[in-house]
Amino acid sequence: MSRADFQKRKTFQLLPRQNMAGPTLGAVTMVMSFLACLSLGAAILVGIAAERWLARATSAMTVQIIAVDNLQAEDQLKAVMRELSGFPGIEKAEPLSRDTLIRLLEPWLGTGNVTADLPLPLLIEVIPEPNVVISTQALDVKLRAVAPGARLDTHGRWRETLDRSAQMLKLFAGFVLLMVGLATITVLLFATRAGLLANQEILQVLHQIGAQDRFISRHFEFHFTRLTLISSAIGLMLAIIVFYGLGDLIADARDPNFWAWLLPVPIGFVVLSWLVTRHHVMRNLAHMV
Amino acid sequence: MIELENISLRYEDGPPILHDVSLHIEPGSFHFLTGKSGAGKTSLLKLIFLALRPSRGKLSMFGKDIASLSRTELPEIRRQIGVIFQDFRLLNHLSVYENVTLPLRIAGQKELDYRKNAVELLSWVGLGDRLMSLPETLSGGEKQRAAIARAVIARPRLIIADEPTGNVDWEIGFRLLRLMEELNKMGTTVILATHDKKIWEQIDHPRLHIADSNLERITS
Numbered sequence: 001m002s003r004a005d006f007q008k009r010k011t012f013q014l015l016p017r018q019n020m021a022g023p024t025l026g027a028v029t030m031v032m033s034f035l036a037c038l039s040l041g042a043a044i045l046v047g048i049a050a051e052r053w054l055a056r057a058t059s060a061m062t063v064q065i066i067a068v069d070n071l072q073a074e075d076q077l078k079a080v081m082r083e084l085s086g087f088p089g090i091e092k093a094e095p096l097s098r099d100t101l102i103r104l105l106e107p108w109l110g111t112g113n114v115t116a117d118l119p120l121p122l123l124i125e126v127i128p129e130p131n132v133v134i135s136t137q138a139l140d141v142k143l144r145a146v147a148p149g150a151r152l153d154t155h156g157r158w159r160e161t162l163d164r165s166a167q168m169l170k171l172f173a174g175f176v177l178l179m180v181g182l183a184t185i186t187v188l189l190f191a192t193r194a195g196l197l198a199n200q201e202i203l204q205v206l207h208q209i210g211a212q213d214r215f216i217s218r219h220f221e222f223h224f225t226r227l228t229l230i231s232s233a234i235g236l237m238l239a240i241i242v243f244y245g246l247g248d249l250i251a252d253a254r255d256p257n258f259w260a261w262l263l264p265v266p267i268g269f270v271v272l273s274w275l276v277t278r279h280h281v282m283r284n285l286a287h288m289v
Numbered sequence: 290m291i292e293l294e295n296i297s298l299r300y301e302d303g304p305p306i307l308h309d310v311s312l313h314i315e316p317g318s319f320h321f322l323t324g325k326s327g328a329g330k331t332s333l334l335k336l337i338f339l340a341l342r343p344s345r346g347k348l349s350m351f352g353k354d355i356a357s358l359s360r361t362e363l364p365e366i367r368r369q370i371g372v373i374f375q376d377f378r379l380l381n382h383l384s385v386y387e388n389v390t391l392p393l394r395i396a397g398q399k400e401l402d403y404r405k406n407a408v409e410l411l412s413w414v415g416l417g418d419r420l421m422s423l424p425e426t427l428s429g430g431e432k433q434r435a436a437i438a439r440a441v442i443a444r445p446r447l448i449i450a451d452e453p454t455g456n457v458d459w460e461i462g463f464r465l466l467r468l469m470e471e472l473n474k475m476g477t478t479v480i481l482a483t484h485d486k487k488i489w490e491q492i493d494h495p496r497l498h499i500a501d502s503n504l505e506r507i508t509s
Binding site for chain 2 (some may be wrong): 012013015016048201202204205206209210211212213215288289
């Protein structure tokens, strides 16, 4: 056999790349990585959406002015606006036009049913400065002092319901993520063990011809970690493709920063695979003399 | 070279496989290990090639008490023992050349340093034209010769063969016997386990016979 024949050989692989365990373990790892990425991504997106709803809901307030005694609503408007513009922490206060009010009532009264003589209250939309907590009680007292028909509405009940719903949704997403995580760990444990069992004879032969435990373990660790890295990275890529496809519905799903949050999945898979392989090989070798 | 002192062996709560066996094997000797199937030949060989530990007694290999050695010291002892398994135990994803040179690779030798000798050895055992073949394409005799080449390539001080003629026809078995004789003449200690009378009658060497958990040395 010539030198050229030796050079034509494939690179030496102590463990077979293609055997019964390889494709099966690879496929299982890829699917579980895909599912774990989807669950983690969904949990993150639900979290972002819930935070956003809450931020919007908590910031919005309205002031309602109705006619009292001899004072029409319009008569009280100036004083209320003056009070609002002087109150610390308020970015914007804007009275809603009669047209906007009619539009808001349409779902209840029907289109065209609001007649000109129907008494409508005056509504002022109040937007606080971002990240500022306003003393709503103090504001309410001040408004009532200058305009007896003014009422501050902080949408407390609606906000509480939304807050509870958002927390429930986040909790549910977290629970699904936890379940998928547990299933993933279990499947990965069994799949890696099955892969190792398929290569058991190699382990025994290497041990018998005088290989040190560390030498054997290092080769098995490299083989299985590499396989897991490739498969779980494919799972991540597939999940990113799915999230990209959802981009029209959820803009955050196309954000590369959001994708970066999914990276712990393949990294976790690789670490887990490495630990399982090392533990299994060392334990097997410990049973041998 | 090999020293067994009052060795007993049993698997968990089973009956004793070996009972109070003592044995001394001189360097450069050739022994047959005989006994009925299930008598304990393979168990004794496993003790000697360090795949099993005795339940009782003292085992010394190459002047070292095995019980006193640490786990990291044992591979060095194993590298001095070439084992030919009855089922060959070749790795199916590696070529004949890669299988045979595996002990050298594990010992950390560079391929360029051993390639020439390995090719010569494979030619000597008649596998010069099958270097890059995979084991599953080899005949029974070729597999056996590859297993022998793997067992001897690192120039072990001791060769152990467990029923090496069990899976091949008589002619190949006889050739194997001659090969073992050649290696023995070059100074290698040989222990060959067989239950086949035709084998041990071919050559005049002492026989270690196992029966009823005891070992008896028979010289003709």
